[in-house]
Amino acid sequence: MLTVTSVNVNGLRAAAKKGYLEWLSGCAADVVCLQEVRAEEAQLTEEVRRPAGWHASYAPASAKGRAGVAVLTRRAPEAVRVGFGVPEFESSGRYLEVDLPGTTVASLYLPSGEVGTERQDEKERFMETFLPYLVELRAKAAVDGREALVCGDWNIAHQEADLKNWRANRTKSGFLPEERAWLTRVLGEEGGYVDVVRALHPDQDGPYSWWSYRGRAFDNDTGWRIDYQMATPGLAGRCVKAQVERAASHAERWSDHAPVTVVFD
Amino acid sequence: MLTVTSVNVNGLRAAAKKGYLEWLSGCAADVVCLQEVRAEEAQLTEEVRRPAGWHASYAPASAKGRAGVAVLTRRAPEAVRVGFGVPEFESSGRYLEVDLPGTTVASLYLPSGEVGTERQDEKERFMETFLPYLVELRAKAAVDGREALVCGDWNIAHQEADLKNWRANRTKSGFLPEERAWLTRVLGEEGGYVDVVRALHPDQDGPYSWWSYRGRAFDNDTGWRIDYQMATPGLAGRCVKAQVERAASHAERWSDHAPVTVVFD
DNA sequence: CTTTCTACG
DNA sequence: CGTAGAAAG
Numbered sequence: 001m002l003t004v005t006s007v008n009v010n011g012l013r014a015a016a017k018k019g020y021l022e023w024l025s026g027c028a029a030d031v032v033c034l035q036e037v038r039a040e041e042a043q044l045t046e047e048v049r050r051p052a053g054w055h056a057s058y059a060p061a062s063a064k065g066r067a068g069v070a071v072l073t074r075r076a077p078e079a080v081r082v083g084f085g086v087p088e089f090e091s092s093g094r095y096l097e098v099d100l101p102g103t104t105v106a107s108l109y110l111p112s113g114e115v116g117t118e119r120q121d122e123k124e125r126f127m128e129t130f131l132p133y134l135v136e137l138r139a140k141a142a143v144d145g146r147e148a149l150v151c152g153d154w155n156i157a158h159q160e161a162d163l164k165n166w167r168a169n170r171t172k173s174g175f176l177p178e179e180r181a182w183l184t185r186v187l188g189e190e191g192g193y194v195d196v197v198r199a200l201h202p203d204q205d206g207p208y209s210w211w212s213y214r215g216r217a218f219d220n221d222t223g224w225r226i227d228y229q230m231a232t233p234g235l236a237g238r239c240v241k242a243q244v245e246r247a248a249s250h251a252e253r254w255s256d257h258a259p260v261t262v263v264f265d
Numbered sequence: 266m267l268t269v270t271s272v273n274v275n276g277l278r279a280a281a282k283k284g285y286l287e288w289l290s291g292c293a294a295d296v297v298c299l300q301e302v303r304a305e306e307a308q309l310t311e312e313v314r315r316p317a318g319w320h321a322s323y324a325p326a327s328a329k330g331r332a333g334v335a336v337l338t339r340r341a342p343e344a345v346r347v348g349f350g351v352p353e354f355e356s357s358g359r360y361l362e363v364d365l366p367g368t369t370v371a372s373l374y375l376p377s378g379e380v381g382t383e384r385q386d387e388k389e390r391f392m393e394t395f396l397p398y399l400v401e402l403r404a405k406a407a408v409d410g411r412e413a414l415v416c417g418d419w420n421i422a423h424q425e426a427d428l429k430n431w432r433a434n435r436t437k438s439g440f441l442p443e444e445r446a447w448l449t450r451v452l453g454e455e456g457g458y459v460d461v462v463r464a465l466h467p468d469q470d471g472p473y474s475w476w477s478y479r480g481r482a483f484d485n486d487t488g489w490r491i492d493y494q495m496a497t498p499g500l501a502g503r504c505v506k507a508q509v510e511r512a513a514s515h516a517e518r519w520s521d522h523a524p525v526t527v528v529f530d
Numbered sequence: 531c532t533t534t535c536t537a538c539g
Numbered sequence: 540c541g542t543a544g545a546a547a548g
Binding site for chain 3: 010011013014036038039064065066212213214215217256
């Protein structure tokens with residue numbers, strides 16, 4: 001049994017003030033992948049940096065207060081690797097992987113963009129260089145007899161069922177045809193990964209994992225499913241439960257994203 | 266009878282969220298001088314911009330979110346003038362005067378500085394050019410048979426009794442010998458103004474009007490008296506009450522400065 | 531709408 | 540320590 005949770009915390013320091021630690025103490029996962037930590041380890045309190053009972057691995061961004069991913073594990077990982085080998089993104093705080101017995105788990109924070117901006121170009125460069133790495137990761141895992149799981153905020157909704165207003169968002173970053181096509185490659189023959197939440201819930205809208213803080217997006221469930229756990233087929237086949245932990249109320253929200261939790265048998 | 270209150274609000278929008286309007290509604294003054302408004306009129310809610318029963322005159326800084334002075338009057342002023350005629354400071358949001366029957370009341374926010382920085386040079390340039398204006402203001406007032414009152418944050422403690430730790434602050438901006446000497450000129454033959462709070466309370470330490478937000482400065486009354494009402498002698502002679510409205514508790518503080526209130530008979 | 535940084539105080 | 544703007548999301 002392996003339970004993995006992934007959540008974009010939108011600033012770990014802010015999340016900690018609003019209930020993240022309480023959520024973590026009730027969290028039964030073996031591995032927690034965090035995105036948008038937005039802090040260096042030295043800026044975190046000891047309790048937040050290394051919660052009791054957890055090992056913590058961090059990949060901060062070189063730009064202060066930006067991005068940053070981490071992985072918490074109940075047991076010390078066999079290995080920790082930062083980045084995926086592309087110089088532009090090595091210190092961008094967007095990719096970290098840890099080896100656990102038989103499985104490599106990664107925390108990914110794919111850049112967000114805005115059409116017509118340099119940020120979107122960066123997002124596209126990331127996608128372009130990251131897909132070959134995903135392919136390589138799967139190949140390496142196969143050779144070693146391991147499985148791989150890439151969790152995180154991919155900042156792309158794949159299909160119309162993955163966001164509330166797909167029509168209005170066809171020209172918006174996060175649901176552009178080329179971005180959706182890229183995810184199709186990740187999930188198709190080329191990448192060979194399985195979106196385990198969708199695999200277990202093929203016929204529903206959502207479940208969304210992100211709601212804008214603007215307006216009443218959360219109350220109206222005007223969300224996007226942009227946080228995924230992408231597993232190699234062997235691991236995906238062991239998935240017995242996959243869900244998004246939508247907070248019951250706005251009051252207990254400590255991030256604009258919700259945790260995505262998956263149980264593998 | 267004329268009651269005038271002056272207070273550095275340290276951001277009028279923030280102050281309004283913390284109790285400024287409640288304080289104002291219990292304020293019996295005829296004139297309220299504000300410093301560090303840190304907003305343009307358009308950024309203020311109607312209630313804050315022009316509280317019921319008040320006329321409001323503003324002199325914002327051209328730099329957004331910086332400085333800014335204002336004067337609230339129960340009756341419409343006869344005239345409103347922004348600046349004191351020195352180009353460098355005309356749009357710096359540091360000086361505004363209004364004519365009321367028989368009296369000109371000004372709201373002043375003298376620059377703060379730090380020794381060895383360009384900010385300190387600016388403070389000194391302000392002092393150098395403002396003193397001649399004070400002299401001119403008094404002369405004009407005398408010719409017109411008027412009185413003048415210059416209220417505000419002068420960012421200088423005059424004497425040892427005007428701050429808690431004078432020894433430790435002798436080399437700090439706000440208590441430098443040259444700054445203290447300048448205030449002595451304002452209050453001496455050259456300027457001819459009267460510090461009305463000190464005139465009525467000659468033998469006490471303080472009363473302080475500013476306490477840093479750092480540490481426990483307010484609780485320990487580790488403050489500075491840097492907010493003054495400087496009056497022409499004729500007006501000062503009519504002063505029957507002069508006090509600093511130190512908040513009873515940290516909880517009811519809505520600024521790091523306290524209002525200075527003076528009653529003229 | 532929110533977080534974080536920065537400048538200023 | 541706190542305010543406000545900016546950049547980012």
